[in-house]
Amino acid sequence: MKVAVVGGTGDFGLALAQRLVEAGDHVVIGSRDAARAREKASEAGAFDGAANADAVRDVDLVVLAVKAEAALSTAEELAGAIGATPVLSVASELRFTKTGVHPTAGGRSIAERTQELLDAPVVAGLHSLAASSLAGGKADGDALVCGDDAAAKDLALRLAAKIVAGRALDAGPLSSARALEGMTAVIVNLNRRYKGHAGVRIVGL
Numbered sequence: 001m002k003v004a005v006v007g008g009t010g011d012f013g014l015a016l017a018q019r020l021v022e023a024g025d026h027v028v029i030g031s032r033d034a035a036r037a038r039e040k041a042s043e044a045g046a047f048d049g050a051a052n053a054d055a056v057r058d059v060d061l062v063v064l065a066v067k068a069e070a071a072l073s074t075a076e077e078l079a080g081a082i083g084a085t086p087v088l089s090v091a092s093e094l095r096f097t098k099t100g101v102h103p104t105a106g107g108r109s110i111a112e113r114t115q116e117l118l119d120a121p122v123v124a125g126l127h128s129l130a131a132s133s134l135a136g137g138k139a140d141g142d143a144l145v146c147g148d149d150a151a152a153k154d155l156a157l158r159l160a161a162k163i164v165a166g167r168a169l170d171a172g173p174l175s176s177a178r179a180l181e182g183m184t185a186v187i188v189n190l191n192r193r194y195k196g197h198a199g200v201r202i203v204g205l
């Protein structure tokens with residue numbers, strides 16, 4: 001699979017790129033700075049690094065892995081370059097307060113809002129996989145993916161299956177991203193309280 005990881009210079013994107021390279025995928029790391037992208041691509045053993053708008057051309061799947069606050073502006077900026085290529089949104093908006101970590105108030109997920117900006121089908125997933133867990137090898141637990149476009153979701157599930165020790169599971173339509181993104185706040189609170197690296201494992205399937 002040819003995958004572009006936009007923001008692949010960050011902790012999550014780089015760890016994801018490393019796992020995909022190990023799995024034999026053709027990975028291009030994207031950055032706002034092409035030189036930084038090439039440097040990180042060489043660190044990850046990826047095929048190449050390029051400016052975000054170049055990285056997303058001629059790939060099967062674009063992973064939008066920039067920091068969450070920049071996800072929507074980046075999607076808007078890259079809409080033309082992405083065209084109809086499926087996009088996997090991994091972002092979760094979090095609010096850090098004295099009482100804990102909260103999901104952003106407001107009904108719609110980043111993934112749904114990203115979908116409004118792009119012609120491409122948007123799916124969402126991997127929110128429960130911490131960069132630190134992914135950096136050491138396949139992440140423990142299951143990966144949940146949701147989306148409205150069956151072919152795009154299938155691609156993202158195939159990607160997810162390569163990077164977790166558990167299963168890649170179809171969590172339904174794109175609106176499930178509201179829960180998946182919110183789950184990140186739960187996981188960060190668990191990690192803080194129990195000093196761990198929490199993941200998610202679904203039972204009963």
Ligand SMILES: NC(=O)c1ccc[n+]([C@@H]2O[C@H](COP(=O)([O-])OP(=O)(O)OC[C@H]3O[C@@H](n4cnc5c(N)ncnc54)[C@H](OP(=O)(O)O)[C@@H]3O)[C@@H](O)[C@H]2O)c1
Nearest residue numbers: 007009010011012031032065066067068070091092130131
């Ligand atoms: N960290 C985790 O454990 C984890 C787990 C699951 C999902 N996620 C999601 O994965 C995404 C990346 O997380 P991260 O921790 O790797 O984030 P990060 O290190 O803070 O940022 C990732 C990359 O985003 C790019 N970026 C930063 N500011 C930007 C801006 N204003 N406009 C465009 N690009 C910008 C930077 O790339 P350049 O400067 O090279 O362009 C940076 O290397 C987030 O959406 C997060 O919600 C993270």
